[in-house]
Amino acid sequence: MRDFKEQLPADRQRQMTNIFVDHANHQQATKAIRRFFKPVEGGVPGRGNICALIGESRTGKTYGASEVLAEYKPEIGANGIKRSVLLVDSPIEGGARAVLDSIASGLGMQVSLRMTNSNLILAILRELQRSEVQFVIFDEAQELFPEKNRKVLSFSRKLLRKMLNLNQFNILCIGLPETYSIIAEDSQLIGRGGLPYKRLRPYDWTDPVDCQHFRVLCHKFDEEMPFELSDFASMDFSSRLFKATKGCIGILKVYMIAAGEIALAAGSDRLELCHFAEAYDDRKRPNEVFNPFRNDPSLS
Ligand SMILES: Nc1ncnc2c1ncn2[C@@H]1O[C@H](COP(=O)(O)OP(=O)(O)O)[C@@H](O)[C@H]1O
Ligand SMILES: [Mg+2]
Structure with a gap:
């Protein structure tokens, strides 16, 4: 059990922004x-x-x-x-x-x-x-x-x-x-x-080695985010993260921070799909309906 309750929200936000991943x-x-x-x-x-x-x-x-x-x-x-x-x-x-x-x-x-x-x-x-x-x-x-x-x-x-x-x-x-x-x-x-x-290059989901590397990257974020572990590296979560970020570290970081802020504001101990779904909704194009955190990512 990781306990972040004692930490100030500002410290947890800073912790998210400062995450470095040696991917x-x-x-x-x-x-x-x-x-x-x-x-x-x-x-x-x-x-x-x-x-x-x-x-x-x-x-x-x-x-x-x-x-x-x-x-x-x-x-x-x-x-x-x-x-x-x-x-x-x-x-x-x-x-x-x-x-x-x-x-x-x-x-x-x-x-x-x-x-x-x-x-x-x-x-x-x-x-x-x-x-x-x-x-x-x-x-x-x-x-x-x-x-x-x-x-x-x-x-x-x-x-x-x-x-x-x-x-x-x-x-x-x-x-x-x-x-x-x-x-x-x-x-x-x-x-x-x-x-x-x-x-x-961004990671390529169709390449098995890249796919593995991307999942390791997700796992490292899971370890570094100031929340309970969420199993980002699971096939389900990582494929959704991939869909939303196109395998780009910069975009992945944007979603981690945005979902983290939504979860912090909601007082949640764990980062859930719904936090990412909300972060995605905030950023998707006006005419875009598909949300990889809400819909099945293989259907897009
Ligand atoms: N290894 C890493 N760990 C954590 N965040 C990273 C890492 N590499 C890049 N980022 C973040 O991703 C974003 C994009 O990275 P950047 O180096 O600016 O990309 P580029 O120069 O290729 O456009 C930045 O916000 C940066 O902080
Ligand atoms: Mg640059």
Whole structure:
């Protein structure tokens, strides 16, 4: 019997939001990121190559990157801050300047508005060297390579080439599946090392191994949620969870938290199908009638 009654609702909500699950896809993502950074564990960082981590939205790409980033905190040395891993969140607007600003901000640089783009590029390249960066990650990299905006696309390609030419670090582009082919088109960019990549996919219910992994993931949520165990990993519960989330960790987490909040508000000790059904009703399209937590998921 697990007893959560003594805990404040706010603590139980926080516990739900902070749940971390070391599931199969997450292990694959972090393993790939670590390998793109250091091809040999405990060895030297790779240099001068571009690589990619691609996958549908909410499959845990950013989450994987932040786990690796957390292992390499910036250090204060005699000549200022050294950061071995630099994470850049690609801007969604603003063209070339916004791209440069996001890198400068990741490097902690103060940039005057009056500085020209070409001077800013030089300053960034200098700072990358000074702070001894060993690995650069661009998250949401599809924003760097917009197919419809040739100007930004061509600028980003040239900029990344310049950065790689320092021959000091590998660059990892994290993005949507289409990002791969846009980078791959640029033979100069991928020239040295090809374009090693990892494709992250939602779990696939029709694949027996994936199905097992998804059920393990459900079980881990069951263990971590601040409620009595609900047997999420059972064939019945997990197939409904799969139907609602399409095998995506991000969506699964949304439903866990939403159903958890409904159960908390109702003062229930256990998470039941009805809590998930309500959470699903809140989110389904206006014309959608099917609810995998109320109807038979095999009938949809
Ligand atoms: N291993 C994990 N354990 C718990 N929650 C996770 C895990 N991976 C991802 N999430 C959650 O899923 C959501 C989507 O993950 P995210 O990394 O942002 O996906 P992506 O970058 O692929 O779009 C986030 O809210 C994140 O907190
Ligand atoms: Mg992301």
